Amino acid sequence: MSLEELQLKIKALEEELRQAKHGGAAPRQKITHMSGEVVDTNPYSRLMALKRMGIVEDYEKIRTHTVAVVGVGGVGSVTAEMLTRCGIGKLLLFDYDKVELANMNRLFFQPHQAGLSKVEAAANTLHFINPDVTFESHNYNITTVDNFDHFIDRIKCGSLTGGPVDLVLSCVDNYEARMAVNRACNELGQSWFESGVAENAVSGHIQFLIPGESACFDCAPPLVVASQIDERTLKREGVCAASLPTTMGIVAGLLVQNVLKFLLNFGEVSYYLGYNALLDFFPAMSVKPNPQCEDSWCRRRQAEYAAKKASEPKIEKQEVKEEEVVHEDNEWGICLVDEATPEEASSSACASVPSLVQGITVAYERPAPVDEATSKVVDDADDTSLDDLMAQMKAL
Amino acid sequence: MSLEELQLKIKALEEELRQAKHGGAAPRQKITHMSGEVVDTNPYSRLMALKRMGIVEDYEKIRTHTVAVVGVGGVGSVTAEMLTRCGIGKLLLFDYDKVELANMNRLFFQPHQAGLSKVEAAANTLHFINPDVTFESHNYNITTVDNFDHFIDRIKCGSLTGGPVDLVLSCVDNYEARMAVNRACNELGQSWFESGVAENAVSGHIQFLIPGESACFDCAPPLVVASQIDERTLKREGVCAASLPTTMGIVAGLLVQNVLKFLLNFGEVSYYLGYNALLDFFPAMSVKPNPQCEDSWCRRRQAEYAAKKASEPKIEKQEVKEEEVVHEDNEWGICLVDEATPEEASSSACASVPSLVQGITVAYERPAPVDEATSKVVDDADDTSLDDLMAQMKAL
Numbered sequence: 001m002s003l004e005e006l007q008l009k010i011k012a013l014e015e016e017l018r019q020a021k022h023g024g025a026a027p028r029q030k031i032t033h034m035s036g037e038v039v040d041t042n043p044y045s046r047l048m049a050l051k052r053m054g055i056v057e058d059y060e061k062i063r064t065h066t067v068a069v070v071g072v073g074g075v076g077s078v079t080a081e082m083l084t085r086c087g088i089g090k091l092l093l094f095d096y097d098k099v100e101l102a103n104m105n106r107l108f109f110q111p112h113q114a115g116l117s118k119v120e121a122a123a124n125t126l127h128f129i130n131p132d133v134t135f136e137s138h139n140y141n142i143t144t145v146d147n148f149d150h151f152i153d154r155i156k157c158g159s160l161t162g163g164p165v166d167l168v169l170s171c172v173d174n175y176e177a178r179m180a181v182n183r184a185c186n187e188l189g190q191s192w193f194e195s196g197v198a199e200n201a202v203s204g205h206i207q208f209l210i211p212g213e214s215a216c217f218d219c220a221p222p223l224v225v226a227s228q229i230d231e232r233t234l235k236r237e238g239v240c241a242a243s244l245p246t247t248m249g250i251v252a253g254l255l256v257q258n259v260l261k262f263l264l265n266f267g268e269v270s271y272y273l274g275y276n277a278l279l280d281f282f283p284a285m286s287v288k289p290n291p292q293c294e295d296s297w298c299r300r301r302q303a304e305y306a307a308k309k310a311s312e313p314k315i316e317k318q319e320v321k322e323e324e325v326v327h328e329d330n331e332w333g334i335c336l337v338d339e340a341t342p343e344e345a346s347s348s349a350c351a352s353v354p355s356l357v358q359g360i361t362v363a364y365e366r367p368a369p370v371d372e373a374t375s376k377v378v379d380d381a382d383d384t385s386l387d388d389l390m391a392q393m394k395a396l
Numbered sequence: 397m398s399l400e401e402l403q404l405k406i407k408a409l410e411e412e413l414r415q416a417k418h419g420g421a422a423p424r425q426k427i428t429h430m431s432g433e434v435v436d437t438n439p440y441s442r443l444m445a446l447k448r449m450g451i452v453e454d455y456e457k458i459r460t461h462t463v464a465v466v467g468v469g470g471v472g473s474v475t476a477e478m479l480t481r482c483g484i485g486k487l488l489l490f491d492y493d494k495v496e497l498a499n500m501n502r503l504f505f506q507p508h509q510a511g512l513s514k515v516e517a518a519a520n521t522l523h524f525i526n527p528d529v530t531f532e533s534h535n536y537n538i539t540t541v542d543n544f545d546h547f548i549d550r551i552k553c554g555s556l557t558g559g560p561v562d563l564v565l566s567c568v569d570n571y572e573a574r575m576a577v578n579r580a581c582n583e584l585g586q587s588w589f590e591s592g593v594a595e596n597a598v599s600g601h602i603q604f605l606i607p608g609e610s611a612c613f614d615c616a617p618p619l620v621v622a623s624q625i626d627e628r629t630l631k632r633e634g635v636c637a638a639s640l641p642t643t644m645g646i647v648a649g650l651l652v653q654n655v656l657k658f659l660l661n662f663g664e665v666s667y668y669l670g671y672n673a674l675l676d677f678f679p680a681m682s683v684k685p686n687p688q689c690e691d692s693w694c695r696r697r698q699a700e701y702a703a704k705k706a707s708e709p710k711i712e713k714q715e716v717k718e719e720e721v722v723h724e725d726n727e728w729g730i731c732l733v734d735e736a737t738p739e740e741a742s743s744s745a746c747a748s749v750p751s752l753v754q755g756i757t758v759a760y761e762r763p764a765p766v767d768e769a770t771s772k773v774v775d776d777a778d779d780t781s782l783d784d785l786m787a788q789m790k791a792l
Binding site for chain 1: 402403405406409410423424432439440441443445446448449450451474477478483498500501507508510524595596598636637638640641646648649650652653656663664674676680
């Protein structure tokens with residue numbers, strides 16, 4: 001081959017390489033206007049068909065919405081992919097973890113991404129799947145003081161128009177991060193969804209939290225789906241949790257489906273929906289906020305909500321009820337510490353455990369009040385220590 | 397640059413290109429032995445943890461299993477990905493469609509795969525995700541005569557050891573293909589799962605079919621999840637169906653979860669599980685086979701099953717029942733055309749409609765018997781014609 005031919009060959013290889021790095025082709029052009037045209041080249045035709053089917057009135061509205069996904073692991077990555085494929089306006093991604101081969105038993109990440117930060121790897125893949133979505137990614141732990149302030153700022157000002165995001169989705173795997181999201185959302189009056197999967201991989205749940213209106217994450221012990229499995233086999237510090245792509249994909253699907261119902265105003269949004277994989281059982285319920293919640297912002301939001309409710313004209317609820325045939329479990333009927341005074345509430349270690357529908361249980365019971373003089377648990381009926389309870393909480 | 401340098405550069409580019417085509421890195425080495433070792437580099441650690449958690453007794457057994465996935469679209473591709481990530485032994489993929497940009501509103505396929513055959517694109521991606529799985533793909537329509545014979549042969553002899561596959565999963569989107577799977581499985585006595593998603597994208601179901609033991613697809617009109625949506629808005633020939641990554645991901649997740657429960661012997665396998673996305677409602681039931689089923693292989697399998705049951709020693713069922721607390725709907729109690737003689741059954745157009753649990757409805761009613769002299773429907777109480785019914789069936 002001549003020098004010239006070799007140089008041409010190099011040019012061709014370089015071009016091929018450039019394309020191969022994006023999966024063999026350049027990313028598609030951005031689409032300015034969502035169309036319902038039924039052609040094979042239109043990535044939105046099957047979504048816009050939701051309008052023709054009478055499900056969604058204004059599907060295009062999804063492009064104006066911003067959602068923050070906190071935790072881009074087994075649930076969060078699939079959540080972000082579903083929203084991206086649905087054509088959400090903007091996604092904020094928060095995580096500080098790296099992709100590992102040990103994550104390959106869940107959907108989304110691929111082996112060649114091992115070693116990359118999860119937010120970076122996710123944003124790259126998602127941008128390639130749908131370049132119409134705006135991505136903002138933050139490779140940090142939201143629970144440290146500085147990062148928490150930055151996180152609050154992005155939730156408050158991170159939307160496409162510089163205002164608050166429409167929803168925060170918690171897809172994290174630990175208690176501290178959930179409490180950080182809870183604190184931020186109570187302070188901002190920001191609606192959010194919590195999601196979780198058990199350490200034994202065979203149950204999970206989603207929960208919708210509207211500050212002041214539904215129970216916050218600090219109002220009651222976290223609700224989890226009851227399993228027939230001995231709880232003592234569950235994860236302890238340092239033990240490898242089990243996970244399945246099925247359970248995580250289903251929880252992500254239920255989460256995003258409810259996000260779509262909320263953003264695009266169709267169907268009924270679930271307040272708490274559990275999934276027991278062993279029995280294919282899906283308990284649903286809703287929980288009122290706890291007037292004695294330890295989070296002062298939660299109590300403030302409750303007062304605001306009560307004032308707002310009091311100022312609204314009364315609506316005859318009976319007529320609406322008659323149409324709700326199927327979903328009786330999901331009524332707004334379960335009350336935490338109902339009618340109790342603060343004294344009554346704090347005098348009983350069990351007062352904050354809500355009445356639960358079949359199939360849902362609390363992750364742990366509140367520690368009994370501590371006698372400050374002796375620093376010992378007063379009501380020590382079972383021999384679970386405060387340390388044990390804290391360890392259980394952390395293991396969630 | 398010298399000729400030699402240019403040639404070296406070409407070699408380097410070619411190697412880089414080879415790797416880039418697999419996402420920037422070579423596929424990982426095959427893993428001979430599934431280990432539970434908790435290290436970041438072990439793709440099976442979170443699955444093997446199911447043993448430590450007391451969920452699955454012998455997780456490694458999954459490597460001996462073969463599953464056929466018929467239809468590699470919105471549900472089938474995610475189904476195949478989940479099984480691949482779980483480390484299934486072998487997957488057989490059947491589809492004759494090409495990837496289009498119009499599929500990008502569902503999980504799995506990416507824009508650069510547009511134009512490729514679905515089975516080829518899927519097998520490439522899945523092999524890269526988990527090279528331990530064996531893939532066999534068939535790019536054809538199973539409903540033509542020749543292909544149907546080949547399909548039967550692969551179900552019968554396609555396992556890792558040359559025997560029948562362990563399960564067939566139907567993830568197709570039309571009536572003819574479902575009937576072909578049904579016919580093949582009845583003939584072979586092959587257990588299979590059916591799955592489906594409504595044309596309005598907001599409901600779906602899975603169904604477990606054991607020839608002779610549970611209703612086959614021809615025993616009764618297909619059961620679908622009731623929607624509050626006007627049925628007349630549903631797909632007609634040529635109309636673009638709506639779809640959502642959420643609903644399809646959830647149906648795939650429920651399907652594969654039940655496949656895992658069946659193959660690895662944990663939890664309870666659901667016979668029929670529906671999903672109503674608008675209400676987050678999940679009706680479950682089971683349906684006995686129809687003694688007057690039009691499929692002669694189904695009737696033969698029923699006779700075999702009855703004979704097998706009659707020869708078994710009676711087990712006190714009461715004791716087992718007492719442990720089944722939660723899932724009352726999923727009892728083996730709903731009977732098709734119970735105790736009816738063939739004459740009675742065929743004399744009533746409604747006789748083959750099973751008693752259904754709340755939330756499930758039949759996709760259509762069997763056409764009323766036709767008076768051969770006039771070729772008109774005898775009982776024409778409503779004005780739905782036979783043609784309309786056939787069109788409805790096809791639109792499923």
